[in-house]
Amino acid sequence: MIAAAVLAALAMICAVAAWRLTFARWTWRAPRTAILLWQSLGLTWGLASTGALLAFALDPYRKGVVHGLGEFLLSVEFGVRTPHDYLRLAALVAGLSLLAVLIALPLAAGAQTLRARRRHRLLLALVARDEPAVPGVRVVDFPGAAAYCLPGLKSQVVISDGTLHLLSSAELEAVLAHEAAHVRERHDLVLLPFAALRRALPWSKLVSDAQESVELLVEMAADDRARQRCCPRRLATALLRFGTSAALPTPQGALGASAPSSVMARVDRLVRPEVALPITHRFLILAGSVMLATSAPLLWLLPG
């Protein structure tokens, strides 16, 4: 029963830590460290919550979750006699379903994302053009402002024709440096599990807040990379021009409430940079993340 209790406590700690982290502002001073912490919290929460249910259900085997589960699957004997056993059975079903959901949904989301990207890539090949002024970037003839990266093995940076008119050449350079950072650091892979989790638990405010936090941190990480290569002020004005450019009429629910403040937050960071988080702090957070992420698998093995 100890393993179940510890895993349940760990799941609670992760949930509370995630909730606190959605409000934290130190994360903006070390976005990459914070992203790692988010990943570790997400992984540990998933393993701990499913592990707690399974450890409780498989307690009589006294072999821990992994081996207990193996034994259960081999014998398919659960022994339902007392009312307590029904509770254990319910925990088993809940634990296995949650585990299946947490594995299947990211896979399904990944497959859907790949399909969407494939379609996007096919369409781009037909309608996008190369522009001598911006080599290596695909340009789509569209008056609104758009700049994005289509990730993949051969990632493509795409901008709209409207972006070329909207931004000065220094601003455009800053935007392209930002997108190049997304390409290099495969930020899409960071975002994928959080988007999948949001799809799995659409009613959870915590999960959607978490996804928005990670999205913002990823943008800030790319801003930091771009800042090393070009003038941060130009990146800031590019952001503001993008934000204020009258896009298409917005369909309902397409823009999160945090969208405007997130643009302003990024601009503030670029114009008035705060001191980066001290290296010792970052190291401690890193070490904590690694410990957290290894704790859950070890607890899955803990007998009893």
Place this chain on the structure above:
Amino acid sequence: MKGLGELERSIMDILWAENAPLTAREVGRLIEDRDLAPTTVMTVLDRLSRKGFLTRTRDGRAWRYQPAASRDAYVAELMLEALDMTGDRDAALTRFARAVSGSEAEILLKALTELEEE
């Protein structure tokens, strides 16, 4: 010899420019690269139909091809996704920034003016 992707693109451009369905022979006549083998044109037309970008109808012994959707429709589809307006916040693309609306835009505009004056 152009790459296959480039060829697909120019053939789509030809069919978008014409308002009528064309046969492979007619497309071949309109294409810039005169040395192109007729079978190559047919192969590309076939590929484009299988991808769903062209529809074809029988005309005697030949097929007539026409775009399944307009160029603008495809641009719109791309840009809806680029601007994250499809409704589901997927992770297919990483976007630079989203446009905001109304009062928030005013705040940003004020910040922009201040930054440019400094």
